[in-house]
Amino acid sequence: MSLGPELEAYRAELRRFVAREVEPLTRWIEENDAIPGELMRKAAALGLFGLTIPEAYGGLGLDLDGKCMVEEELGRSSYGFATVVANHTGISTHPIVTLGSESLKRNYLPRMASGEWIASFALTEPQAGSDPAAMRTTAARKGDRYILNGEKIYITNAGIAQVFTVMAITDRSRGIKGISAFVVERGFRGFAIGKNELKMGMHGCTTAPLAFTDCEVPAGNLLGAEGMGYVQALKTLTRGRVTIAARSCGIMDRLIERCTGYMKLRSQGGRKIAEYQGLQWMLADMAVSRDASRALTQRAIDALMRGERATMEASVAKLYATEALGRVADAAVQIHGGMGYMREAGIESAYRDVRIVRIYEGSSEIQRNIIAGELLKDK
Ligand SMILES: Cc1cc2nc3c(=O)[nH]c(=O)nc-3n(C[C@H](O)[C@H](O)[C@H](O)COP(=O)(O)OP(=O)(O)OC[C@H]3O[C@@H](n4cnc5c(N)ncnc54)[C@H](O)[C@@H]3O)c2cc1C
Known part of the structure; x- marks a missing residue:
């Protein structure tokens, strides 16, 4: 994704935030099924709750490319935390920003941007x-x-x-x-x-x-x-699908990094498991799935940012990226062997977490229906 210098700087800041503030809390979040208030306050200080809210109402006013960049970065850690932010700044904010009267916007958006109101x-x-x-x-x-x-x-x-x-x-x-x-x-x-x-x-x-x-x-x-x-819900969900595809790419990045690290660390049969061609090919397939997902996601972002309807592009991106993520998460467990099944490695939680992306905001079957419907439409 080619973003301007300001957004690239924000990406670097977010990556540090995710590594230092979110990652150490992932086990706690997983086990307590809650987000610590302190993390919510730090996220608010970074402007995360106002990503897509116009600057006039206290937000960062990011367009879809910026929002998708953030989704990718947050996808690298706690899925629950990423979803709280993604949902708030995506499908839950979009209808108010695009359809709300001036007084509704003044009443709700500033408090949503600050994270006071989710x-x-x-x-x-x-x-x-x-x-x-x-x-x-x-x-x-x-x-x-x-x-x-x-x-x-x-x-x-x-x-x-x-x-x-x-x-x-x-x-x-x-x-x-x-x-x-x-x-x-x-x-x-x-x-x-x-x-x-x-x-x-x-x-x-x-x-x-x-x-x-x-x-x-x-x-x-x-x-x-x-x-x-x-009609508004459909437009909102079209954008939502693209952001889910972007988040899926970020999760795949992280899982691939975890797998390469483990393959170089773990030895069996007198050699590093990275030397086994069977695992190398699994890793290669993971990268191909991730890269193809990212290209399709970018195509959908570009189409939406040009003001096109992009129903087809959004559904193709969501279907492909979420199904790819399912395969990548499964392979990540396999590459980690028994460790992949243990809670301490944090791979099994990713495997469970990502099952949802093929269900919500339109299941894989519904995406296929939409794609076929677009193909069969009388032009
Ligand atoms: C964790 C979670 C969070 C969610 N968050 C929200 C939220 O914030 N807001 C919100 O409004 N909703 C939310 N949802 C709801 C979600 O969008 C729906 O669960 C989803 O759209 C599927 O609907 P359903 O569960 O009723 O399944 P069903 O529609 O009953 O589907 C059952 C099966 O039939 C298939 N199917 C259904 N219709 C067709 C068809 N026409 N052709 C082919 N196959 C078909 C489905 O793909 C699926 O495999 C959430 C769901 C979950 C699980």
């Missing part, structure tokens, strides 16, 4: 996962408020978030054009956040259900106009 994005429901259009949560206008009823599940950052972008139906007769987006605050009457889920990986990053029971939301917290929610 954000969350709520689309998925029990019967509406890969098919979000099947959602049932409703929002009925009543005077100067909307009344929300329904539930959401698997919502990232829910356990620590103050601000939620919530999709709900304002006009069922209009199908997906009747879905709208609202900013809902923790503490609004009728809004309840459930217990944090126990997950396979991604420890430190909370995931919880939400319930809305006659929840009162000020009419001014509607993002854009009624009916803009679904």
